Amino acid sequence: MELGIVQIFHEVLSQRCAPFRPPAMAGTGAAPSGALAPLVVDVGANFGFFSVYAAMMGCRVVAVEPVPRFLAFLHWSLAANGLRAVPFPIPGLHPSATGGGNGGGGGGASAVVVVERVVSTVSGENVTMTAPRRGVWGTASVAGTANNIDQDLETIAVESAGLDEIVGSEQVLLLKVDVEGYEPVVFRSGEQLLSDQRVEHIVLEYSPGMPETLDQVFPAMGGKAPVGTEDPPKMLLDILGKGYSVVHLPDNFAKSGFLPQLQDPLPEFQEVTARSVLYDIADLAWFRNFSGSGDSCPWPSELRAVNEGAWGGSRCLRAPEDSHPKDETRSWSSQRYPETGVGNRACPYLPASMMVRSRCRCLKPDLCGREEELPVLGVLGGKTYYPRPLTSAKDYRVLISKGKSDAKKAKIYGRVGKKIIQLAKAGGADPVMNAALDTLLRQAKDLGVPKDIVERNLKRATDSKQGDYQEVTYEAYGPGGTGLIIFCVTDNLNRTASEVKPTVIKSGAKVAEPGSVMFNFSRCGMIVVDGTTEDAVFEAAMEAGADDVEPVPPEEDGQPSTSYKVFVPVEAFAAAKATLRQLGFSVNEEDSDLVYKAAAPVEVDDEAFSRCEALMEKLLELDDVDSVFTNCDGLVA
Incomplete structure (x- = not known):
């Protein structure tokens, strides 16, 4: 059981779903009349543990599972916990119409919508799956992407449906996707859902090594792999590009067999950045360079002589052992984690033949000591054996x-x-x-x-x-004596307050009383004009009725600014934009808006600046937060 994931579910769902949990399930039953409980979508529900957990927390749940054997266990799990299973609705009938969540249904039991489909970009087609009759059942997958031939495989055909079709226009509190390497297809089928920012939290399995295997298997079978080699990292880049923060859950947390203290705060996780994901893409080219027939392994002959089984063979390059050392999504061993090898492998539990190959210290000198002593190991990861990053700093x-x-x-x-x-x-x-x-x-x-x-x-x-929808504004005291104005547009004031206030507090800031920070700001219109000079824009701004003009800092240090912010009274905002256009200026509509302008910027040290910047980013990740303003010097609108 992945008990670390249970703690994630508890952290995300406990407060938001609790009001919808009926008293019979030890809930408060305090949800507003007629309100719908938050929605959890579980793609790859398997026997239903996380679907049942979310439903028992009071959430509405859509469980997607196409494998008949798993479905039997899923239905048993639901029945054993007093939960009704509702089949995926007929076209036009949305999951919320089934009575799911908020204690709806006979005997006070909640309903779980069960979708017996494969999630795919094309709806209504038959998709081939293979499911093992023995071994690890969790490796059931589309077209056998995660199976071994010794698992006594069963081949089935299942109808498909897109994630956008399944979810409709709903907001999703938590989306879990665990489909054995098929995740990129699932996310492509939910493009509208993600682009609209209607998913607050995502838990997914990332399998960057899967397509490298598929590239070898499917051509030999005369077919095409359903997921391309670059699809997993591109999926993460797309998620990052949509404004999400991504963190890596190590196996010793996510798949822990020890029951976590659910009330304890989550531990700190490593962030996955766009730069680290790009190394996955660089790895693909590196692997292809040595994957052709007749190519020789790049590893030194000394290593191969000592341990041919690990460093040689027909597939001498493989993930994650040979991924780039800066590839955080594969996790390279380091002094910070001395007991962990690449791929977060636990070094003490590896066979001796794979310890050094996995960048672990040799714990059995009689078996791998000679290998560890070879001087060539000191240069692994350098220019000789690894490619330069295929993406330049400018590309980053x-x-x-x-x-x-x-x-x-x-x-x-x-x-x-x-x-x-x-x-x-x-x-x-x-x-x-x-x-x-x-x-x-x-x-x-x-x-x-x-x-x-x-x-x-x-x-x-x-x-x-x-x-x-209505507008609501919060005020906060930020790091280093700064102030923040948090402007929200929401259709649920309770939800907004329950998200904004804890975010402020957890960041070490303090929610302020109305008016106690606002007096440091003035409401005005900000018009951004591009491709001009200071003299030209200043003269035009005065004609447009501006109160102030400020340069936009250029992206490249040492370069003159070519964009300027023109501040005007709120009532003159539309007219001033029209005037500047008539005078031939290029108005940047995306960046022009009504803002709260600081009367006097507050200078802070580097630590306070970073904390203030991080707080603003976290607030802007919340769906109900429209914009955040601060008087922290360097972050001022």
Whole structure:
């Protein structure tokens, strides 16, 4: 049992789902009448442990499991815990219509929607799966991607459905995906769900070594692997680019057999960055360079002579042993973790023949001592045996910049979507009859908001279950005497408060009383103009009625700024933008907005600056938070 994952589930679900847990399940039953419990989607539910756990916590649950043998155990698990199993709805019937969650159903039992489908990018087709009759049942997979031939395999055909189709327009509190290397396909099938930022938390299995194996197996079988070699790292890059923070859960936590103290705070995890994922992609080219027929192994002859089984053979390059040492997603051994080898392997439990190969210290000198003493080991990981990174520093900057840009766009799209619902509910969804909505839709077009997002939110506005969006502002005392203004747009004030306040407190900051921080800021319009000079923009800004002009710091040090922020009174915001356009200036619509401008920036030391920056990033990850403003010098809007 993966008991570390249980602690993750408990941390995420305990507060949010508890009000929907009926008293019969030791819950409070204090949820507002008619409200729906938060939704958990479990893709790869297997025998249903995590689905049952989430349902017993009070959440609504959609459990996706296509393998008949596993489904039998899943249904047994549900019945044993007094939970109703509801089959995947007919087209047009959404999971929320089944009565799932909030104690709905006969005898007070909650319902779990069971989807007996393979999640794929194309719905309604038959997908081939193989499931073992013996051995590790968890390796059931699409097209046998994770099976061994000695597992007595059963081949089955299962109908497919996309994640977007299964979830519909719902918000998802937690999405778990564990499908034995098929995860990239699952996430591609939920592109709309993720782009709309409707998933708060994701737990997934990352299998970067799987496609390297598939590349060898499927061509020999005359077929094409369902997941390409670069799909897993590209999947992580896409998730990072959508504004998520990604951390690595080591095996000694995630798959721990020791029951965790569920009330204890989660331990600190290593962050997975875009840069580290790029090394996965670099590894692929490195592996391909030596994968062709007749190529020789790159390892020194001295190593092969001592341990041919580990360093030689037909597949002398393999993951994770030969991944780049800077590839954090594979986890290279280091002085910080002396008992851990590549792939987070526990060194003391490895066979002696694989200890040095896995970058562990030799714990059995009579068997691997000579291998460890070879001087060539000292240069492994250097220029001689490993390639230079295939991505330059400039490419890294471009990637990271793109990730931030994508996150910013997603925030803008979410903001526009909420505003569409707000105005449409107030004055009707027909822009011909609703002037405010018509103006907003024109602005959305200028911002490049996709048409389907606009149409989907117009439809949501007519749904009787959709709550009204309203604006709420929180104030906080930040690190080093700084202040923060947290501006939110929400359809659930209780949810917003339960997310924003703990985030502030856990970061070492303090929630402030209304007005105690706000007096340090003024509400104004900020217009960003690109591709100009200070003299030109200053003269035009004065004509447009501006109060102040500031340069936007350039990305490259030592380069002059070509973008400027023009601050104007709130009531003059729209007119000033129009004036600047008429004068020939390029207005950056994405960055131009109403802001809270600090009256006097507060200088802080490096530590306080980093803490303040991290707090702002964590707040902006919350769906209900629209924008965050601070008077911390260097982070000022």
